[in-house]
Amino acid sequence: MKFSQVLRESAEDIYQGIFEHPFVVGIGEGNLHKEAIVHYVKADFEYLNAFMNIYGIAIAKSSTREDMNYFYDKIGFVLNSEIHPHHNLCEVAGVDYEELQGYPLPPTANHYVTHMKSVAQQGSMGELIAALLPCPWTYLEIGHHLKEKYQPTEDHPFYEWITFYAKEDTASVTTELCERIDKWAENVGEEEKEKAKQAFIKSCQLEYLFWDMAYNVEEWPFSLEGVQQ
Numbered sequence: 001m002k003f004s005q006v007l008r009e010s011a012e013d014i015y016q017g018i019f020e021h022p023f024v025v026g027i028g029e030g031n032l033h034k035e036a037i038v039h040y041v042k043a044d045f046e047y048l049n050a051f052m053n054i055y056g057i058a059i060a061k062s063s064t065r066e067d068m069n070y071f072y073d074k075i076g077f078v079l080n081s082e083i084h085p086h087h088n089l090c091e092v093a094g095v096d097y098e099e100l101q102g103y104p105l106p107p108t109a110n111h112y113v114t115h116m117k118s119v120a121q122q123g124s125m126g127e128l129i130a131a132l133l134p135c136p137w138t139y140l141e142i143g144h145h146l147k148e149k150y151q152p153t154e155d156h157p158f159y160e161w162i163t164f165y166a167k168e169d170t171a172s173v174t175t176e177l178c179e180r181i182d183k184w185a186e187n188v189g190e191e192e193k194e195k196a197k198q199a200f201i202k203s204c205q206l207e208y209l210f211w212d213m214a215y216n217v218e219e220w221p222f223s224l225e226g227v228q229q
């Protein structure tokens, strides 16, 4: 079995939990409350900034131009394409995208970003990819799941969001990262693979918690004034 399949199987319960999360169900049913959408976009804008930083760490760790170009290209995807689902959410919530940018990460999102950054800085390339993978992979499957279950048409409020994540070129981010981690896994021992698996599972858990954070409008309990994130 390919290593990426081992990873996916190890997180089956978390994927199912994500499909059933009220935020994800709310996207499918088209009835999310505005506060949750706004909280999600505020956190996700900063989360995706951090995600691009981590692609930058991957570039710093790369030894071939092919690898450098690969991660560079993925930064372009986040910058130029992943703004579309955010625009869809902002339209439904009736707020300007620019108004939701520059906020501190809520606790769970902060935890997720800290996890990915520390794995990226301290771990192998395989661990780095494993920590990043749940981001594109869970959304790809959410897109397919919602498309199949709700069969949204263009008048569905989250039609753009669902179809964006179910699309071929969005899928390629996951497929290519899987190919890369499978290649990496061919040349490393069990201990290295176990570390990558732990990084993957933790990111899956934090994907679930990110939805929860947005749905419950999670905030820091006290003011963050003067605190560097």
Ligand SMILES: Cc1ncc(CN)c(N)n1
Residues within 6 Å of the ligand: 044, 047, 048, 082, 134, 135, 136, 139, 207, 210
């Ligand atoms: C938290 C999170 N995870 C995944 C994705 C999809 N790239 C996202 N936009 N935000």
